[in-house]
Amino acid sequence: MPHIIIKGMNIVDVQKISKQLLDDLEIIIDCPREYFTLEVAESTFIVDGEKVVKDPFIQINWFDRGPEVQDKTAATITKHICSAGYKNVEMFFIVLERDKYYENGKLL
Secondary structure: OOEEEEEOOOHHHHHHHHHHHHHHHHHHHOOOHHHOEEEEEOOOEEEOOEEEOOOOEEEEEEEOOHHHHHHHHHHHHHHHHHHOOOOOOEEEEEEEOHHHOEEOOEEO
């Protein structure tokens, strides 16, 4: 944890930014690299019956780390995505409750 789900980006672009992105997030979030999951979800966006290109849409599932860390995380993810040539990035955080999170059938 955290689990970062990226929609609306080319997988090759995500691969190019992934190492430095995780290097930076590892420091900001203060958790080991192996705890991160970076997922690219293939998405097709439709408007009025037509396939369209939309801005990247990022979902971060994680345990609450406070507003300062959340702001730094959002800024860092945005910086790296923009460096890959995307102009706008939408993002939202889903805060998971520790008393509802299980790993291998055991409460974490």
